[in-house]
Amino acid sequence: MTVYLIADVKVTDDAWIPEYATKVHDIVAKHGGKYLSRSGNIETIEGEGLDTTLIALIQFPSREALDAFASDPEYAPFGKARQEGSVSRFHVIDDTDLAGAIPYLPAAG
Template sequence: MKTAYTAALSMLAGIAVGAVAIEGLHAQSTPKAYVVSEIEVIDQGAQNAYLPKVTELIKSSGGTFLARGGNIFAVEGEAPKRVTIAVYDSFAKAQAARTSPEWKALAPERNKAIKVRSFITEGLPN
């Protein structure tokens, strides 16, 4: 009887380890997603009030900034005034963050502070 319990526990442990390994492999194969925003500040005071809120929202929804302002050089066409790039673990997470009720609630402040053109693009597979 003791052997049966040992075998059963070994099988359960094997299943658990296998499930964790598969989840890890799946996470590695999911391409990251990038949110690119071209920004023009139209009210600096409103922008100063908006920035901490949007920064916290992006971070709390799983986003990380890769670029935020800084130098911009136009290779073709006209360069935007300001650019931000945020990365998320997946396209679905980026899309969920940018269509969330919290994101929509910031729209009045965003519209007062900036003109923005944003899009999500999926990265290459890992």
């Protein structure tokens, strides 16, 4: 089942960004993932705005693939640098419809 990693990041020290931005997508791809977006163009259209610098949306073919990426020793130094230079919130969602009413999405089980 497809899953999506939503990374909501507030950068506090941008020293980690150049290397992370150029190398982490290759580690994501190694695990079958692909970036759907990695953007700082964030506009709140309803509710209170986030104190966020960027949001990345990454698609993985399965939760196991996402977990393999997150625990990959090659990713570890990049993750550590990001954690030290930002306030990050990572969320995982799958591709289901909780209400089961959208015909092209699997119903949540």
